[in-house]
Amino acid sequence: MYRAFLIKYSEIGIKGKNRYLFEDALCHNINIALSNVEGDFVVSKEQGRIYIEVKSETYDYDDAVDTLKRVFGIAAICPVILLDSKEWDVICAEAVKHVGERYEDRNFTFKVEAKRGDKSYPYTSPEIGMHLGAVLIDAYPELKVDVYNPSVRVTVEIRKMTYIYSESIKGPGGMPVGTSGKAMLLLSGGIDSPVAGYMISKRGVKLEAVYFHAPPYTSERAKKKVITLAKLIAKYTGSFKLHIINFTDIQMAIYEKCPHDELTIIMRRYMMRIAEKLAYESDCYGLITGESIGQVASQTMQSLNCTNDVCTLPVYRPLIAFDKQDIVEISQKIDTFETSILPFEDCCTIFVAKHPVTKPDVKIIRKSETKLEDVIDDMLATAYETDEIIEITV
C-alpha cells in the first residue's frame, strides 16, 4: 500500500552550512542499508527532507522498516501514500481509503495537517486541513477532531506529487555514521563492548575494531563469537574492519614475569597500546571500550587510571556510569545479548588472578612492566605482523 517513505531527521536539521554533508551521508547510509532489502528503492533529498520511493512492483515492507530503524540519524520513518495527482477529489478519496484501511478501530482523535510546496494550489494549508478534516468525519463519524493533542495526525503534502501519511515510526536517532570521524573499538566477546561500539557509532562515528585472542587458551569458537557480534553491530554501524591480534605470547610473558595480582591490569595496558597503534595507522581519533566504573577489579578508578596511563588518544567509555542491568537492556534491544552470553572462554578469564589488585598504583605497575623489557618489543612486532584483518560487512 505504501509506495514511499518520508524520513525525518532531528539533529542534522540544525547543522547550518554543513547540513548537506549530513543529509548526503544519511542518504548514502540509507541506500546501503536498503540494498539488502527485497525491492527497488530510490532515495532523494528535497527541500530539507529525505524521501524513499519504491520503484519495484513489490517489496518487503517489514524488512524495509526494520532496516531503516537501524540507520543512525533517522528520527522517524513515515510510510507514505504517493499520488501522481493533485486533484482535490483524488486526494480526499485516497485519504478516506487510507484511514479506513490503516485503522480498524477509528475511535480516536485526529487532526489534518497540510503542507503546500506548490503555492499555486487553489487551497491554502489551513483550508486543506479544514476541508479534508470534514471529509474524513463524514466518512467516519466516530472520529473526533483535536487540533491541540490529536492521537493521529493525517498529513497531506502537496509538492510535485502528493504525499499522504499518518504514521510515524520511531527511528534510532543519533547521527549518520561517517559524519564524526573514526574510532577503534576494543571488542571482546562480552556483553559490554558491543554495546559501547553501538553507542559511539550512534553519534556518527565510523568503527574499526580489534579483538585479542590467545590460542590455544581461547578457542576458535570464541573468535567466531566475536565475529558474530561484529556482524550484529554492523547492522547499525555499517561495515568495518576487525583486527584479530594474537595475544598469547604477550599474555604468557606477563603471566611468567609479572606479579599475578597485576596480570589483568598489565594485560589491559598492552591491549590499549596495541589498539592505539592500530588506531593511529587507520586514522582513528579515539579508542572505545566497554568499561564501567567498579564493574570488576580492573575497572575501579585506580585501575582505569592505570589503563589510561598508556594511551595518548582519547578513550571513549560510553558505559562508564551504567549499571550492568542497563547495559544488558541495550544489548537485548540491539540483539547482541544472546550471543554475548554464550559460554566461551575469553583471554582475560583464563589468566585471571584469584585476588587481583583493586587499587593498583600506576608507578608500581610501570615498574612491574620493566620485567618484560627484554622480550616485549619482539612480541609486539610479531603481534602486529600476524594481525588478521576481517572485513565485517552488513
Ligand code: ATP
Ligand atoms: P565485555 O563485556 O565488553 O567483555 P568486561 O566486563 O568483560 O567487558 P573486561 O574484560 O575488564 O570487561 O574488559 C574491559 C574492556 O576491555 C572491554 O569492554 C573491551 O572493550 C576490552 N577488552 C577486554 N578483553 C578484550 C579482548 N579480548 N579483545 C578486545 N578487547 C577486549
Ligand code: MG
Ligand atoms: Mg570481557
